Amino acid sequence: MNRQMRLVLLSLITGIVLMLIKFIAYFITESNAIFSDAAESIVNIVASGFAYYSIYLAAQPKDENHPYGHGKVEFFSVFVEGGMIFIAGSIILIKSIYSLFSPQPITNVEEGMYLILATSFINFAVGFYLMKRGKALRSLTIEADGKHLQVDAYSSIGLIAGLLIMKLTGLAWIDLALSFVLGTFILFNGYKLLRKSISGLMDESDTEVIEEVVTILNANRKPVWIDVHNLRVQRYGQELHIDCHLTLPNYYDLNKVHDCISDFDQVLNENLHSKTEFFIHADPCMPECCHYCTVENCPIRSEPYSKHIEWTTVNVTKNMKHFRDR
Template identity: 25%
Template sequence: LALDSTLDMLMSALNYFAFREASKPPDAEHAYGHGKVESLAGLFQSLFIMLSGSFVVYESVRRLLQGSFVSEIPLGIGVIVFSGIVTLLLSWRLKVLSKRNRSLILGTEKAHYAMDFVSYVGVIAALVLVGWTGRATWDLVVSILVAAYIFKEAIHILTRAVSELLDRGLSNTDLNTMRVLILRHHPSIVGVHNLRSRVVGNLLFLDFHIEIRGEADFKKAHDMTESLIDKIKGHHPNADVTVHFDPEGE
């Protein structure tokens, strides 16, 4: 538990610094912001989490071969239950924050504590099963199940981090929803093309062309575009939107 707590502190410290860097505004050298710091941190942590999952299985095999298990089962369960409750509360709070902010870092932190909670539940299950049946192999079985969950969470984080580093955009469904939102914004908007998106951390970069019917002067077209951007930001508060307007048919 001491080693696990130390590693949790190190990972939380990494997340804190990554979140702080990613939140910095754009500058001359980083015109699109620093959001990919989150993606890099998520990539690193996903690999570390996979290593942790492998270590869980390794330790279980080592204990099985050496015949070393926790002897004070009631005391062990009491300590782990307390740690598990605290971890569950932290995980739940981080889950709420990560959904609200759409942040990979907060999602990674949530997953980290969720995996700790599953590990605590696994330890309790192993202690009870080994104590009840006297079969040490239950420790290995439970460890493999816990490791499988850890790998599943790590792969989810890895997939999102790599996607963001490779400039993944919105899904086709979300793009179609965005296209409908644009076309319904004003009767003068008769077409939308070159719709492109890019998701980095909790930021959405979006650019597209709209076709405007009739002879609209520059100010009217500009005002229409600004109101459209405000509408999009109503759905995606962290969106960075660039709109070009063209006469109908161009």
């Protein structure tokens, strides 16, 4: 069992235990707000179960039918988790509206608060750990699972605060208000996860990774790398696929071009914290490149070097050499 699967298994076991505690709290209090919190725990369990399977599938090697591997399933996992959260939020809002017209008396509020407080501490601790490990492992599934648990912990803290106010004031409507607020909060977080997963499934460019790539390239820039453009980054699970155009001196032979591309590949693979596959297209330089080219003793230079062009997320992603962007 790999590290990611162990982390998801931790989330799954935690979710089952906390769900049981929350439903015990609901049954002894009959609180709509506590029911809202318990209902989300069911989502945690279902999402963690699917995440466990997706981590297993993403770890499978490339094959003829999946030449880029199985990493995209992580985006689907996040989509399922976001969808489940969205559905849970909708159910909570529906029950809140129903209870508005058919209220139930609330009992044993203090005991219920203690149980929910215990679950919030556990959820926050496990969620924090999963998010930290998810970022280190570059796993969207682990990170999303950790974020979900932390959101659950925050909502539980808000729930406790509201129940305490209700106990002190005796205002029963606070329970319904809390349930409605929690449902809306859960809906919003489900939407954010859905948005993130759809972006990945639609191959939306990963701006954070592009910024990281540009920083690494500027720090390790070589004179013969005259410019980089048409840079695109796609994430497949823990792996990155990067393609770009690299402008090189047009008098280089094929062996020299191959060496330059290998250096470019090595620089990024040594500094990025993900396994990276490159597709680099070599472009020959043109006379218009001379004013920003820093190659020394160039035999074909048509004008002296006069301008430094910093590589940015704007000019490296455009499909044009940098002199065309003046």
